[in-house]
Amino acid sequence: MALNPDRLFPIEPEARTLARRLHAGVETLPIISPHGHTEPRWYAEDAPFGDPAELFVVPDHYVFRMLYSQGVPLEQLGVPDAGGRRAETDGRAIWRLFAEHYHLFRGTPTRYWFEYSLETIFGVTERLGPANADRIYDTIAGRLGEADMRPRALYERFRIEAISTTDAATDDLKYHDAIHASGWKGRVLPTYRPDGVVDPERAGFADALPRFVSEAGEAMNYAGYLAAHRAKREYFKARGATATDHGHPSARTANLSEAEAGQLFQRVAKGEASPADAELFRAQMLTEMARMSRDDGLVMQIHPGSDRNHNPAVFKGFGPDKGGDIPRPTDYVEALKPLLAEVGNDPAVTVILFTLDETSYGRELAPLAGHYPALRLGPPWWFFDSPEGMRRFRELTTETAGFYNTVGFNDDTRAYLSIPARHDMARRADCAFLATLVADGRLDEDEAHEVARDLAYGLAKRAYRL
Amino acid sequence: MALNPDRLFPIEPEARTLARRLHAGVETLPIISPHGHTEPRWYAEDAPFGDPAELFVVPDHYVFRMLYSQGVPLEQLGVPDAGGRRAETDGRAIWRLFAEHYHLFRGTPTRYWFEYSLETIFGVTERLGPANADRIYDTIAGRLGEADMRPRALYERFRIEAISTTDAATDDLKYHDAIHASGWKGRVLPTYRPDGVVDPERAGFADALPRFVSEAGEAMNYAGYLAAHRAKREYFKARGATATDHGHPSARTANLSEAEAGQLFQRVAKGEASPADAELFRAQMLTEMARMSRDDGLVMQIHPGSDRNHNPAVFKGFGPDKGGDIPRPTDYVEALKPLLAEVGNDPAVTVILFTLDETSYGRELAPLAGHYPALRLGPPWWFFDSPEGMRRFRELTTETAGFYNTVGFNDDTRAYLSIPARHDMARRADCAFLATLVADGRLDEDEAHEVARDLAYGLAKRAYRL
Amino acid sequence: MALNPDRLFPIEPEARTLARRLHAGVETLPIISPHGHTEPRWYAEDAPFGDPAELFVVPDHYVFRMLYSQGVPLEQLGVPDAGGRRAETDGRAIWRLFAEHYHLFRGTPTRYWFEYSLETIFGVTERLGPANADRIYDTIAGRLGEADMRPRALYERFRIEAISTTDAATDDLKYHDAIHASGWKGRVLPTYRPDGVVDPERAGFADALPRFVSEAGEAMNYAGYLAAHRAKREYFKARGATATDHGHPSARTANLSEAEAGQLFQRVAKGEASPADAELFRAQMLTEMARMSRDDGLVMQIHPGSDRNHNPAVFKGFGPDKGGDIPRPTDYVEALKPLLAEVGNDPAVTVILFTLDETSYGRELAPLAGHYPALRLGPPWWFFDSPEGMRRFRELTTETAGFYNTVGFNDDTRAYLSIPARHDMARRADCAFLATLVADGRLDEDEAHEVARDLAYGLAKRAYRL
Structure with a gap:
């Protein structure tokens, strides 16, 4: 029952041998974990x-x-x-x-x-x-x-080089400060996730929004609201953040005039937003965040397409994140036009796209990322963070977008002990894919070694500016 | 040209050998055929x-x-x-x-x-x-x-343990009665398929509906109509039925108030239903059927997403079921919410979902079945009842829903002689998939043997309560 | 770094050997290139x-x-x-x-x-x-x-037997005439591509439309416009054309009454067409073109589903066809009904469907082509003209539509030197697929040889009537 040393490699012996060689070159590389949900408190308290x-x-x-x-x-x-x-x-x-x-x-x-x-x-x-x-x-x-x-010992043992947490815009990052103050050398970086003050349909939004603006000392209007974001992004950056993250029902973006956006904000702030207003406000804020990224250099991640809390009984009884979130079809081609018209041609901006709709890999995401300088593709996410999911991702995106429009692996987990397991799976799955390309004559082995290292380490480090 | 004994197995020798061993354990298991379209008359008359x-x-x-x-x-x-x-x-x-x-x-x-x-x-x-x-x-x-x-001799020869037919709600099941009266021991079970009195857009609906209600001795209103269903379901159950089946254009469900449903029924009964009314009535009836399943224990099957009679010339000249039915995109995430809110969390209910839209396997169906206790996934259907279709089904559903949220194989055929061929294909395709999981280190061989038997026999028997 | 002689073949040795044998039978067959974008001027001037x-x-x-x-x-x-x-x-x-x-x-x-x-x-x-x-x-x-x-020497060297160019309806085909007049024996055939006078949203349409009609000596009404198309199709046919081609945003077709079509044409001709009018006019014209194909025998190709010029900055700076075209979801089931009701059951008509939405392969295109006598499936297109794309195409279409409802390969390129490379890839990818079917017992080797030759040569020649 012990782990098979050739697990996830191709079963054909020659390709398997190739995969072994590729994997030997990446097996012990440090872990870059640029997106995930471990608790900063763990590292701060080390309990x-x-x-x-x-x-x-x-x-x-x-x-x-x-x-x-x-x-x-x-x-x-x-x-x-x-x-x-x-x-x-x-x-x-x-x-x-x-x-x-x-x-x-x-x-x-x-x-x-x-x-x-x-x-x-x-x-x-x-x-x-x-x-x-x-x-x-x-x-x-x-x-x-x-x-x-304990958490810090495991951080060392797992050979983590940097790990990002995911933190609300309203968070004061006290645990990140405590980690820093402790003198411990682990790199635990916050990520700016403002959904709680961006999505009018989130529970708690009505309270969070005015608090967020007033704590920034800003006026309760659109300009003040945007200024509060800019200030808090700087606060995060000062504590090591290199990225933001946005979990929206869709990938829709918008680019309203200042007047329109201001009026929309007023409806949102008064709790008068219709569902269409809420969608439009989220859409508008993605473009605003992209503009701020152009200014402050934070990498932008978009995680769209989850129908959250699909099961009302489970949500009522147990709250969110209890397994009742279901993917839905997600459009990127129309949805991203406003944002891309604003920042898509700027090579200094990085927007990383994720999806729960695999039909978009070959049809939309790879063609978009294979053209726009600002776009990169995040790794297979959630239900697709699996050997088959990883194989499909590479088969459906590589031919159009190549390897270098992708950003390596995210473990995206709150299960701390599973982090090395997840990176192990991703490294093996990528080596298996590369071995197949070498075995059928599409790639030279020396290049495959280089790509394997980039997928396991280099791309994540560069894309997330770590 | 004779059948290759290793047909459909992996071509890599080690995995092929594994597949052979797995297949040897299931090759001669009895056939459970819980959904199909053979004629009860064949078994009754044995001509x-x-x-x-x-x-x-x-x-x-x-x-x-x-x-x-x-x-x-x-x-x-x-x-x-x-x-x-x-x-x-x-x-x-x-x-x-x-x-x-x-x-x-x-x-x-x-x-x-x-x-x-x-x-x-x-x-x-x-x-x-x-x-x-x-x-x-x-x-x-x-x-x-x-x-x-002859049909009965072939039943024995094919090692069929139970076979379900598909029967209109208006059927009197006289052939099933005749089979029983004959003393023959074959298990030929009816399935309650009420589309003809549920779908206002079916040919013959206008005649069938009042006859269905009046033959049950019920009044021509919504309560009477539902009572007629309940009575006829009992009639089917008394003749061995364990399941119902519903072939709808979409998977939409609804849960109207009694007043709304009653008014909708009146429009339907008077022949005044608009296309939107027809869709809503079908949707409402899926939820009603799910409630009845909760009460009487019949397993519910939903076969949505076929654009029937796409070719008007062929339909006019030759009638339905002449190869002119085309799949279309099918939504499950929004569509099933009303039904699932009603019975989705009840482990005593079983709703088996089928699809003609393979994009829903990984994106919608596996996540739904991997969460809701009442849901199970039916095998690849119709155009996808094929080696490649079966492989895609397992690759796209197993990682999220596992094997045990699926229900084994349906041959779903009116071609009686093809039944063993279809089960042969399914058993081989599943053994091929399992052999690959063993060969690349994701499953132990002893477990693969157990899963192979469940996929070939046990799951169908349990899911359909046979 | 030299080309691997077994490139793109299966990596399992037995299947690889089979693929080699199949490929040996097709490697040197002449190239039929029935759809592409090389310039007729190259062959005329031979510079x-x-x-x-x-x-x-x-x-x-x-x-x-x-x-x-x-x-x-x-x-x-x-x-x-x-x-x-x-x-x-x-x-x-x-x-x-x-x-x-x-x-x-x-x-x-x-x-x-x-x-x-x-x-x-x-x-x-x-x-x-x-x-x-x-x-x-x-x-x-x-x-x-x-x-x-030079172009003509390369034509011989590449073993091209016939190559089709793609030419605007307003083109006078002078280079084709010059090729013919030169006495050179290469077959360079025009293809009638009327998008510039069919799609009201194309740049230049407002000028092109009246010129097209008046040059044909017809009146500026719908009947005159259709007559101009018929005349120009004959002009193309006289210069060797065997096909038309239609690049539309969607696959929508329509079949309006003469009165409705006439009024729609007037709005279009006056520059008053709304976006919905433009879509309807394109839709109507697909059905008109299909009717003309029934009359004059030109094969009809439909290339739908590209969101052209997605990137406004690149379009403004560099014009069309600069990598900024993105696929989008494309419906065929509803969209093609009007056209298919008109010509779908006529075996003398050939309509070849292409897609940029791979989800339609198994769900819509193979079921449609596996039923309607007039339909055939074009090869994987654009982003999917690749080894993985070709494998998915065969895996998703063969089981329902077989090989004989497909039309062999199109190189579809303006990169003249890449033509042999693209046919090499397609022949290898198809031999790899066939070898797998033989290796796992689904096809006999003698048949695989025959299919390989049909996919490499015979099907294109027959489907395009070359």
Whole structure:
């Protein structure tokens, strides 16, 4: 059951050997993690993690959504309700439930990440199941208290060179300040994610917006609102931020006149925005953010196309991010025109596009990124952060956009222990793809080595200006 | 030309050997056929089949659509016109025409099914062509009269454990009753397909609706109409039905208030429904059917997204189901919300989703089925019931939904002789996929054996409650 | 760095050997090039080509769009501005810039075509880079002046049997006449492409329309306009044309009454067409063209779905066809109904469909072409004219439409030297696909040889009536 040293490589022996050689050149490169959701508090406080269930089940929507889909109640998995209360707090009971349903994860990336972590971090090489659930639980639990299992020690052990967190525009970044003040040398960088004060349909927007503007000492009008963004972006930059991130229902952008934008802002600020106004305001703000990026050099990321909280009962009972977000078709060709007309031809701007709609890879994203100097393609995201997803991404984008209009890998996770597993998967998947190109005569091996290193390390570092 | 024992397996030798081992464990498992279109009359009367053309060409839209696409008139293929008359009744002449155009089927599943049947049932291992058309015709014709070629004998020979037919809500199921009364032990089960009294745009709806309600002894209002459905579902259940099936242009669902639904029903019943009313009525009825499924335990199947009778000349001349149905883009994310809000979180309900829009596999269907307890994914359907289609289905759904949110295979055919061929293809395609996962280190072989058996047998049996 | 003799073949040795055998049977077949954009003037004047940059960089949007996407200004690449002026005319400087960014093309078809041409035409087997840029430049430049490098000599050397150009409806075809008058035996055939007088949104339409009608001696009404088309089609036919071509934003067709069409034409002719009118006029004209094809036997090609001139700054500065065209989702199922109701069931008509939306291959195009006698599928187009694109095309269309509802390969290029490279790629990609079908038992090898020859030669010749 131990990890196969050739996992994810092509199964044809010659191509497999090539993949091994390529992988040997990237296996131990440092990790650049330019987009993700680990907590800055972890690095600031460096406290030990909780029990095995709290580590692997309770906070991981990949895990509990699969169990839920087969009838396991979220309550029994210890998922906190909307008020933060957990119906089940017995880690061992949760772990047993996970072990009992472990077969559900056959063929999934969740299984891959989990087993990689089990073996490389905890030395467990058995497959989890009801029979060994308690034993494995004890092994993990026993290790969790040790000093080398704390966040900072793991940062070193994982060979992380830089890791970005994702932080609300209203955040004061006190944990980032604390990390810096501590003298620890790990690079934990904030990312400016202003959705909470940009999207009128987010819960809490009505309170957040005036607070955001007034804390900046600005007037409650469009100019003041934009000035508040500019100031807070500088605040983030001063703490190491190199990027912003925007999670919108669509990729729509707009470029209104100052008068129109000002009137729209007034409707939004008064809570009078219709759904169409809300969409237009988000669209307008993407273009504003792109202009600010041109000015302050922060790289801009757009993560569109998730139908958030699709399941009203789960949202009501357990809040957001509980596995009930579903991708939907996403247009980029029309949607991005206003933004691209403004900054698309500027090579000094970098806008990184993500998608949950794979049909756009070859039809829209690769043609756009293969033309506009400001555009780059983010790696396969969320449901597609998987071996098959990575293969499709390369097969559908490389021929039109090449490798150098992509930005390497994002682990995009809040599951800290899975970070090396995710980079391991991405490096192997990319080496497998490259080996195939060499084996069928489309690429020379020396070039494949160079590309492999760029995909594993160089492109992320350069695209995110790290 | 004889069947390759390694057909559809991976071509790399190690993975091929793995696929062989996996396949050996499932090759002779009984057939569960939970959705299809064979005629209950065949099993009731157990009469011999007609001539080879009537068996393989005249009723098979996969066959005659391809010939038609290359200019062969449907008349010459003996396809009955809208009045049921056949311009050509000479089976041998039709067969020769088929043989002459046999090269058109290169690379198609039709060819695979046909040759499997020829070899395993008739012992023919030559490739059909003009030179041997008559000889093969005679071989088949000679066998068709023999006792072991009758429907019940073939049921045994094919190792069918249970087979479901598809029956109109207005059907009295007399053939199912006759099968039962005959004492024969074959399990031939009806499926409740109420499209004819649910879809105001179906030919014959205006007559069928009042007859359906009055035969149930109910009043001609919405409550009476729903009561008629409930009663007829019980009638089907009493004859072995475990499932319903719904073939709609879209997957749209609705959940109207009682008053709204009642008014909509009145417009529908009076023949005053606009196209939007018709769509809304179908949508409302999917949610009603889901509620009834929650009450009576029948599994619900939704087959959406076919643009029926796309070719008006063929429809006028030859009626429906003549190869002129074309898939169209199908939304599930918005469409299913009303139904899912009603029954989606209930693990006791099973709704099986099919699609003719493969873009929804990874983007919508796997994320939905990987979250909602009530949802399962049906196998690749119609144009995608093929080796490549099956591979894409697994590659696009497994990583998010796993294997256990899918329901095994449906042969979905009216071509009785092709049933073993279709299950053979599905078992081989699944073993090929599993062998690849084992070969590249994502799955252990002992697990792959278990999954192979579930995909070939267990999942269909459990999902359809057979 | 020399070309791998097994390039693009399957990497598994047995399938590779099969592919080699299949390819040996098609490698030296003549080239049929039924759709492309070479200049008839080249064959008429038979003048030598310019410098290496003018040959490989300046006119090739595949090349300069990739360089532009990474920040290289079009000016520095010698791309002429909208007024036809080139800011950079030093071929060697442009070439060095290309060489410096050559790594961007790793994994792209552009690289494949370029290296095939370099080796087979110029004997260069080194990989281009900054170090050898000047040397390779000199080698190419030295060869370009030689007699065997002129257009007619290359036509013979490339083993072209027939090549179609693409010509405006307003073209007088004087170069085609000159080719014919010269006594040279090369077959260079015009194709009727009337977009400039069919699409009210094209630049220059307002001038072109009345000139087109009056030059035909017809009255400026709908009947006169249609008569002008009929006459010009005959003019093209008399010069060897066998086909028409239509590049529309969508595949929409319409079939208006004579009165409606006449009124629509009046609005169009007066410059009063709304965007909806323009779309409807294009739609109507596709059906008119299909009717004319039924009468005069010209094969009809439809190339829909490109969002032309997506980048307004590039369009303003450099004009059309500068890499700023982006695919968009394209519907065929609804869009083609009017046209298909008119000619779809006529086996004497041939309408060849292309797409920039790969989602339509399996969902719409293969089902349509696998049913309607008048429909055939064109090869993968533009962004998908690549090894992966060709593989997806076959995998997604063959099972439903077979091989014989497709029309072989189009090189579709204005890059004359890349023509053999593109056919080489297509022949290898098809042999690779066929070898896989043979290796996994779905096709017999003797049939695969026959299909390979049809895909490389016979289908194009027959579909385009050459």
